[in-house]
Amino acid sequence: MPIHDIIGDVHGQFAKLVALLDALGYRLVDGAYRHPDPERTAIFVGDLIDRGPGQVETVELVRAMVEAGSARMVMGNHEFNALGWATPMDDGSGAWARPHNEAKRSQHEAYLAQVVEGSPLHHEHLDWFRTLPLWIDEPGLPRVVHACWNEPAMTSIREVLGDQPMSAEFIREASRTGSNLYEAVEVVLKGPEVDLPSGVEFRLENEDRTRARIAWWNLEEPILSKIALIPHGQDAGTLPDTELPHAVDYRYESDQPVYFGHYWMRGAPGPVADGMICVDYSAGKDGSLVACTVDSATPGTWEFTEIPHA
Numbered sequence: 001m002p003i004h005d006i007i008g009d010v011h012g013q014f015a016k017l018v019a020l021l022d023a024l025g026y027r028l029v030d031g032a033y034r035h036p037d038p039e040r041t042a043i044f045v046g047d048l049i050d051r052g053p054g055q056v057e058t059v060e061l062v063r064a065m066v067e068a069g070s071a072r073m074v075m076g077n078h079e080f081n082a083l084g085w086a087t088p089m090d091d092g093s094g095a096w097a098r099p100h101n102e103a104k105r106s107q108h109e110a111y112l113a114q115v116v117e118g119s120p121l122h123h124e125h126l127d128w129f130r131t132l133p134l135w136i137d138e139p140g141l142p143r144v145v146h147a148c149w150n151e152p153a154m155t156s157i158r159e160v161l162g163d164q165p166m167s168a169e170f171i172r173e174a175s176r177t178g179s180n181l182y183e184a185v186e187v188v189l190k191g192p193e194v195d196l197p198s199g200v201e202f203r204l205e206n207e208d209r210t211r212a213r214i215a216w217w218n219l220e221e222p223i224l225s226k227i228a229l230i231p232h233g234q235d236a237g238t239l240p241d242t243e244l245p246h247a248v249d250y251r252y253e254s255d256q257p258v259y260f261g262h263y264w265m266r267g268a269p270g271p272v273a274d275g276m277i278c279v280d281y282s283a284g285k286d287g288s289l290v291a292c293t294v295d296s297a298t299p300g301t302w303e304f305t306e307i308p309h310a
């Protein structure tokens with residue numbers, strides 16, 4: 001019976017990735033990590049790059065697994081950002097789909113230095129990132145998305161993208177603030193966000209944030225103080241109990257389990273809600289790299305393997 005190991009955001013933590021694959025029983029054979037059980041494969045939830053010391057090695061390892069058929073991967077917002085960074089707008093302005101400003105450069109410069117911006121390897125990575133699906137929804141496979149499973153957003157994306165690699169035109173349109181495609185890609189790759197009340201903000205990755213991510217897996221009571229996610233170590237003060245009636249649009253209504261990353265969780269891994277499993281436990285900072293193993297013979301049960309920060 002197929003077994004899937006769903007692996008969280010690696011963010012260049014190559015040593016943790018090798019340790020995790022080893023703990024799960026994968027071995028390097030003919031240039032790619034593979035499990036001795038041919039029916040057991042890995043699924044990466046995206047965000048291989050940005051932050052850590054081993055970003056190129058991480059991309060090369062995962063790409064080899066995907067090409068060998070021992071892993072699948074969905075795109076993370078950081079792979080999408082890498083494409084936007086390298087995609088010129090076509091309006092003659094000299095601008096890029098992702099602005100080359102200081103804050104955004106600081107979020108991406110470690111990757112650009114490691115891969116060498118503009119090098120043949122950089123272009124190889126970009127060409128591979130273009131081929132990554134934005135979600136996996138296939139019979140016999142777990143449902144996987146980087147940040148948020150949202151049918152309306154996915155429908156908007158599917159209408160434009162189909163199953164083609166991501167074109168420059170798609171990347172430009174999805175980078176135009178306010179376009180339908182921009183909103184849809186934001187929800188799927190970064191999750192829904194809400195405006196914070198005036199005067200409430202926090203600072204993250206060299207930018208002042210006046211919006212907060214929301215816990216789309218926990219929208220029973222859609223009020224700001226209960227659903228806003230303020231990053232670990234950041235202080236936005238006391239959040240008010242403002243009602244957010246539109247937040248319920250992001251509720252996940254299916255009985256099918258859904259797996260995702262992106263949310264920098266802390267503590268012991270486990271489902272965040274019934275059938276909803278986040279596998280990002282902050283490996284990119286000082287947290288653990290986590291895999292959730294699901295066996296199609298025993299649906300509804302999950303085993304977690306974690307490699308703590310050394």
Ligand SMILES: [Mn+2]
Nearest residue numbers: 047076077262
């Ligand atoms: Mn992410």
